[in-house]
Amino acid sequence: MYRFSFGPWNIHEGADPFGPAVRQSYDFQQKLAVYRELGFEGIQFHDDDIVPDIEQKSYAEIMKEAGAVRRRLDELGLVAEIVAPRLWESERTIDGAFTSNDAKERAYAIERSKQAVDIAREMGTNNFVLWLAREGTYIREAKNPVDSVNYIVDAMNQLLEYDSNIRILIEPKPNEPMDHAYIPTIGHTLALAYRTIDPKRVGGLIETAHCILAGLDPSDEMGYALSFDKLWSVHLNDQNGLKYDQDKSFGSDNLRRAFNQVRVLEENGYGKNGEFVGLDVKVMRTQPRDISYKHLENSKKMFLHLVDKVRTYDKEAERQFIAARDYEGLDLHVLEHLMGR
Ligand code: XLS
Numbered sequence: 001m002y003r004f005s006f007g008p009w010n011i012h013e014g015a016d017p018f019g020p021a022v023r024q025s026y027d028f029q030q031k032l033a034v035y036r037e038l039g040f041e042g043i044q045f046h047d048d049d050i051v052p053d054i055e056q057k058s059y060a061e062i063m064k065e066a067g068a069v070r071r072r073l074d075e076l077g078l079v080a081e082i083v084a085p086r087l088w089e090s091e092r093t094i095d096g097a098f099t100s101n102d103a104k105e106r107a108y109a110i111e112r113s114k115q116a117v118d119i120a121r122e123m124g125t126n127n128f129v130l131w132l133a134r135e136g137t138y139i140r141e142a143k144n145p146v147d148s149v150n151y152i153v154d155a156m157n158q159l160l161e162y163d164s165n166i167r168i169l170i171e172p173k174p175n176e177p178m179d180h181a182y183i184p185t186i187g188h189t190l191a192l193a194y195r196t197i198d199p200k201r202v203g204g205l206i207e208t209a210h211c212i213l214a215g216l217d218p219s220d221e222m223g224y225a226l227s228f229d230k231l232w233s234v235h236l237n238d239q240n241g242l243k244y245d246q247d248k249s250f251g252s253d254n255l256r257r258a259f260n261q262v263r264v265l266e267e268n269g270y271g272k273n274g275e276f277v278g279l280d281v282k283v284m285r286t287q288p289r290d291i292s293y294k295h296l297e298n299s300k301k302m303f304l305h306l307v308d309k310v311r312t313y314d315k316e317a318e319r320q321f322i323a324a325r326d327y328e329g330l331d332l333h334v335l336e337h338l339m340g341r
């Protein structure tokens with residue numbers, strides 16, 4: 001039995017870098033209704049998804065609001081899967097958060113993250129996600145790459161020390177908003193884990209589109225993390241080529257690539273330790289408001305269809321093709337299976 005999650009930002013108003021919002025917002029309570037209606041149990045949260053206008057509020061107000069959200073989730077049978085500090089929107093993180101060239105801004109990023117750890121505790125999760133959005137450069141000369149990596153390690157150490165229960169899930173991404181990010185892949189992520197004071201508590205969250213943007217195959221990236229027991233969450237979606245981050249519905253661009261992701265998860269017992277099948281998908285801007293969550297429904301459906309495809313896949317035939325080194329035969333075997341032939 002898989003459990004699914006998505007983030008409240010996945011139901012959005014359709015604004016893009018070239019035009020404004022085209023749909024009215026769903027308020028948080030309406031979004032919670034969608035979670036329940038579509039059978040999603042987990043919520044991926046940023047700190048300010050839980051406490052809007054977080055920078056204007058006192059610590060006491062923030063914790064009080066978080067407590068109220070937690071109680072509402074309990075009533076509805078929903079859980080917070082992750083909490084992530086949104087470190088890329090503040091005017092204090094224009095030059096990056098942990099890697100800003102300004103020591104005051106780096107200190108702000110660490111304080112904001114510690115506060116998000118407290119929010120995570122309040123929300124009943126120890127999954128603390130870091131998507132290192134602005135930890136990179138537009139031009140290489142702007143930051144020192146060695147110092148930058150050291151700053152990230154130092155920030156993680158401070159968070160691990162701050163709370164002995166949390167675990168940090170790094171969500172690597174190679175670019176966007178930056179030209180180049182310092183932690184672009186799961187390999188970088190795991191190497192970083194082993195430089196912290198508690199490698200057992202540092203792992204990864206792999207997003208399909210981020211792997212593709214790095215020119216890598218998502219199922220291989222997931223397999224890499226699984227071999228270290230470090231795949232603690234996923235953000236399934238899809239991506240058409242090396243373009244802007246598209247967050248298309250899962251399987252929408254490349255069914256075979258989606259099949260291979262589901263296969264590596266299913267065959268390695270992903271989910272058995274409580275991991276969620278997370279989605280991070282964007283609805284098309286063209287979609288009318290009252291059906292602006294079909295991308296979530298469809299992605300979940302596709303995941304479950306592909307679980308069936310994995311379970312009904314003829315592995316004995318695969319074994320024979322491999323033994324004969326007939327990878328052309330294997331290629332068609334996979335394609336025909338996906339086509340239902
Ligand atoms: C990036 C996401 C981001 C993270 C969590 O892919 O949209 O919000 O998933 O911070």
Ligand code: MG
Binds near residue numbers: 235
């Ligand atoms: Mg994501």
